[in-house]
Amino acid sequence: MKASKFLLGGAAIICVGAAIAAYSVRTGEVAAAAPAGPPSMPVPVAAVVKRTIPVYLEYSARTESIREVSLQAKVAGYIQSQPTADGADVKGEALLYKIDDRDYRAALDQAKAQAQRNVAALGYARSNFNRGDELVKTGFLAKDNYDQRASTLGQSEASVAMDSAAVRSAEINLAYTEIRAPFSGRLGRNRAPVGTLVGGSGFTLNTLVQLDPLYVTFNPSERDLGVIQTARSAHKVVAKVSLPDDASMDYSGELTFIDNGVDRTTGTITARATVPNPKFTLLPGQYVRVRLHVRDEPDALLVPQVALGSSQLGKYVYIVGPDSKAEQKIVTLGPTDGDSVSVKGIAEYDRVIIGNLQKIGPGSPVSLIAHKEASASDVK
Numbered sequence: 411m412k413a414s415k416f417l418l419g420g421a422a423i424i425c426v427g428a429a430i431a432a433y434s435v436r437t438g439e440v441a442a443a444a445p446a447g448p449p450s451m452p453v454p455v456a457a458v459v460k461r462t463i464p465v466y467l468e469y470s471a472r473t474e475s476i477r478e479v480s481l482q483a484k485v486a487g488y489i490q491s492q493p494t495a496d497g498a499d500v501k502g503e504a505l506l507y508k509i510d511d512r513d514y515r516a517a518l519d520q521a522k523a524q525a526q527r528n529v530a531a532l533g534y535a536r537s538n539f540n541r542g543d544e545l546v547k548t549g550f551l552a553k554d555n556y557d558q559r560a561s562t563l564g565q566s567e568a569s570v571a572m573d574s575a576a577v578r579s580a581e582i583n584l585a586y587t588e589i590r591a592p593f594s595g596r597l598g599r600n601r602a603p604v605g606t607l608v609g610g611s612g613f614t615l616n617t618l619v620q621l622d623p624l625y626v627t628f629n630p631s632e633r634d635l636g637v638i639q640t641a642r643s644a645h646k647v648v649a650k651v652s653l654p655d656d657a658s659m660d661y662s663g664e665l666t667f668i669d670n671g672v673d674r675t676t677g678t679i680t681a682r683a684t685v686p687n688p689k690f691t692l693l694p695g696q697y698v699r700v701r702l703h704v705r706d707e708p709d710a711l712l713v714p715q716v717a718l719g720s721s722q723l724g725k726y727v728y729i730v731g732p733d734s735k736a737e738q739k740i741v742t743l744g745p746t747d748g749d750s751v752s753v754k755g756i757a758e759y760d761r762v763i764i765g766n767l768q769k770i771g772p773g774s775p776v777s778l779i780a781h782k783e784a785s786a787s788d789v790k
Contacts, residue, residue, distance in 0.1 A: 486609030
């Protein structure tokens, strides 16, 4: 009986020991399987760039022609020809319209003939007066006759002067039968076909606009006025102009005008730049963007704009800390330069994280990917 109890007790001890051993093994496995910490996130980085950058003010603007005229006939007549086609680019003094000039040539010939007749009469009157001058001194000519000769001479001289003016007037009217371009530009749509009677009621035959150079007119805010005036007093303010669907700055001119008063309603002031347009690729009335180079900012710290994030505290970037963990830096934004923006709040030698920004937070472990090796999916 004692032997049986001994055997049963030993078996119980063995079972308890086995259970303890099994529990220890399972506990060890769980402990071994527990991770040491979150894995590091691969991130592309970019170096901070330090350099001098230009500072611009940008505005919406409209192009305007420096000169635009309505072509009208100064003399009455029928349109005889239109040597220049509608919409043509013309040089100054180019012949645009020809009015029938027969009446005006006849008027000029008549004025010249009248002038010749009165010149001949003047010659006779002068000779007659000179003879009378000698005769009156010797008493062979009465003083009254002498005065008549002097009067005739004066009238003849006045007639010749009037004839000279009449000839000039006839020449001017004849010249007006040719309507020429007052400046180089582009002709518009013709409103006076050949055979149209023109010359009255201010009828417009066509329009001519100057295309080179053009004005670019815009409205800076009152807040920007001081910056622009300071820049203008220091140097020539370069204006770069682009079309809304073309980001490249194909046109470059100069700020040439600031109005003398601020609009009380809008708080803006009218300004304009003069922009060369030698190929006539810009037209009056187009909507454009204008950028004024107002100053340079030296020693600006530049980061890619894709590195920026936003929070309730403001704009921030992530940099790689010395322990290879993401470190959030609140930054103040400055001027942009292409795809980069100048910031304050980081150091020149910081490494800025530019990708996988949605997958990291402050203190997240990170591993570096060279910027040029980063895939498109990483830079998000």
